Amino acid sequence: MTSLHALVLLLLGVVVLTTPMVASFTIPIYEPPPIEIPPIFEPPPTYEPPPTEKPPPLYNPPFYPPPEYQPPYEKPPPVYEPPHEKPPPEYQPPFEKPPPEYQPPHEKPPPEYQPPHEKPPPEYKPPHEKPPPEYQPPHEKPPHEKPPPVYQPPHEKPPHEKPPHEKPPPEYQPPIEKPPPVYQPPHEKPPPVYQPPHEEPPPVYQPPYEKPPPVYQPPHEKPPPVYQPPHEKPPPVYQPPHEKPPPVYQPPHEKPPPVYQPPHEKPPPVYQPPHEKPPPVYPPHEKPPPLYQPPHEKPPPVYEPPYEKPPPVYQPPYVKPPPVFQPPYEKPPPLFPPPYEKPPPVYKPPYEKPPGCSPPPYGHFPPSNRN
Numbered sequence: 001m002t003s004l005h006a007l008v009l010l011l012l013g014v015v016v017l018t019t020p021m022v023a024s025f026t027i028p029i030y031e032p033p034p035i036e037i038p039p040i041f042e043p044p045p046t047y048e049p050p051p052t053e054k055p056p057p058l059y060n061p062p063f064y065p066p067p068e069y070q071p072p073y074e075k076p077p078p079v080y081e082p083p084h085e086k087p088p089p090e091y092q093p094p095f096e097k098p099p100p101e102y103q104p105p106h107e108k109p110p111p112e113y114q115p116p117h118e119k120p121p122p123e124y125k126p127p128h129e130k131p132p133p134e135y136q137p138p139h140e141k142p143p144h145e146k147p148p149p150v151y152q153p154p155h156e157k158p159p160h161e162k163p164p165h166e167k168p169p170p171e172y173q174p175p176i177e178k179p180p181p182v183y184q185p186p187h188e189k190p191p192p193v194y195q196p197p198h199e200e201p202p203p204v205y206q207p208p209y210e211k212p213p214p215v216y217q218p219p220h221e222k223p224p225p226v227y228q229p230p231h232e233k234p235p236p237v238y239q240p241p242h243e244k245p246p247p248v249y250q251p252p253h254e255k256p257p258p259v260y261q262p263p264h265e266k267p268p269p270v271y272q273p274p275h276e277k278p279p280p281v282y283p284p285h286e287k288p289p290p291l292y293q294p295p296h297e298k299p300p301p302v303y304e305p306p307y308e309k310p311p312p313v314y315q316p317p318y319v320k321p322p323p324v325f326q327p328p329y330e331k332p333p334p335l336f337p338p339p340y341e342k343p344p345p346v347y348k349p350p351y352e353k354p355p356g357c358s359p360p361p362y363g364h365f366p367p368s369n370r371n
Contacts, residue, residue: 006349014352062252072243078236085230094220102211110201118193126182135173 010349010352064252067247070244072241074241075239081233083230083232086228089225092222094222096217096219099214099217102209104209113198115195120190123187126184129179131178132176135176
């Protein structure tokens with residue numbers, strides 16, 4: 001059934017395509033080829049020698065065209081326009097304003113009670129007592145080591161007895177006793193002040209809102225419009241035609257002869273004596289005296305105690321951990337791809353060459369459209 005439908009559609013397509021081609025097919029008529037027209041050649045240009053001397057230019061007096069005649073401008077008479085009559089105004093019904101809505105008075109809510117702020121009493125701080133100064137023992141100067149005296153022969157002087165100098169004993173300083181610490185009573189926080197519970201006042205009774213009856217407003221009647229007579233434009237005033245005065249003659253402009261400019265002469269250069277550089281002055285070089293370097297004394301060697309090797313740290317013997325059990329490897333079953341199924345071939349209808357006319361033989365031309 002499907003193939004029958006396809007065959008019917010194919011036959012319809014062939015009939016539709018071939019009908020206009022058959023209707024327009026005509027027998028070609030032979031026409032002779034066109035006659036060739038030989039090209040027209042221009043004669044070659046004649047050689048003319050270049051002129052050796054330029055002829056002097058001819059004097060052309062300036063040409064001033066005569067002024068064109070302009071007839072006087074006459075303004076056309078004004079076009080009469082009838083007076084404009086304004087149409088009577090349309091009646092507008094009186095505007096009635098709606099009665100205003102009643103707005104109840106705004107009542108501010110009563111302020112909330114704020115208890116007075118009580119500042120806590122200041123904490124007691126004892127007076128600051130400076131500790132007594134610490135005892136400083138007397139400073140004893142260390143004995144001064146004097147080098148041994150140089151031998152001097154004894155000087156014979158009459159003997160003079162002097163009692164030995166005795167240093168008085170130091171005065172007794174009683175030990176400093178630190179005063180006992182002052183007792184600080186523990187800080188007791190004052191009990192909290194009682195805050196009475198906040199009681200909201202009972203709501204004030206608001207009577208129900210009753211809308212007052214609207215006040216009667218008589219309708220607004222607009223007075224009748226006042227009659228305005230039509231505006232009549234006055235007749236135009238006559239304006240004589242404007243006559244342009246004749247143009248004033250302007251003599252030709254003559255350029256003044258050029259002023260002679262003498263050639264510019266450069267002044268001779270001024271002599272500059274050669275510049276002589278003065279010889280450089282060098283101060284006498286004095287070598288400073290060498291600085292004294294004391295002889296280098298090698299410091300005594302520092303004694304290093306003999307190195308003692310620390311005792312070896314005990315390392316327990318290495319125990320190999322037991323091997324971890326590995327289950328035997330099982331190869332997974334191989335995957336088999338599904339068998340390849342070749343898709344059914346796509347049906348292609350047989351190619352049918354469309355009927356057409358063959359081209360004319362070589363040398364023939366299609367029929368002209370002059371018939």
